Amino acid sequence: MFYKIFDSLLTLAYPQACQACGNPVENSADGVACRFCWKKTNVFSGAETLCAKCGASLQTKSSNFQTFCRRCDEHFYDAARAVGIYEHALAASVLHLKREPFVARNLRKLFFSRFENSDFQNAALIVPVPLSKKRFLERGFNQAAVLSKILAKKTGIKLDEQSLVRRIHTPIHRVGMDGKARAASVENAFEVKRPKFIKGAKVLLVDDVFTSGATVSNCAKVLKKSGAEKVYVFTLAKTL
Ligand SMILES: [Zn+2]
């Protein structure tokens, strides 16, 4: 732990290499990626056409009607949104967050402004996607809980880290894993421990990255079963 802290202090004190391209990061507010990599990263502005449910980028022109990608029809959450696409600076930041419980200032700002532009503000409860006990002990923190705490502190929405648990230890989800393998590995992995806190609540489920949606859909499934009125999903990044 000491070395971990010492390491963080070192990287805060000295210019570091961008974890996406290797050039120096000039501004500590940019975190682990340089400003050029941030410029290249597709961060959602709210003007793009997204699937009304899962938030996937759609090629169709924007219209007054809601559009759906249809791939998420079976998912149990009501809507999912992300700060941006899992690429360049955002991908580097997500990977870093799995190693250290740290979110740089500019990314926090993006995270809040994306939340403020979402329809999720009536959420009553922020629930992080849980890690298994084994993974939590290995890592020392849950990156989804780090994000949840940041959002709860800023918005005043209640944080609930206890109600949803992961009871099965599943292999690490790699971004490259196909949908079927991912779906099978998280099916029935989650459980609601305190249904009375979930019943009737609009829940904001928070995770670092949305890949196939299988993980958050399985979380949403048990939350809905316990009576959650709505389940929204909010992540830093979404894979293409
Ligand atoms: Zn860079």
Ligand SMILES: [Zn+2]
């Ligand atoms: Zn969709």
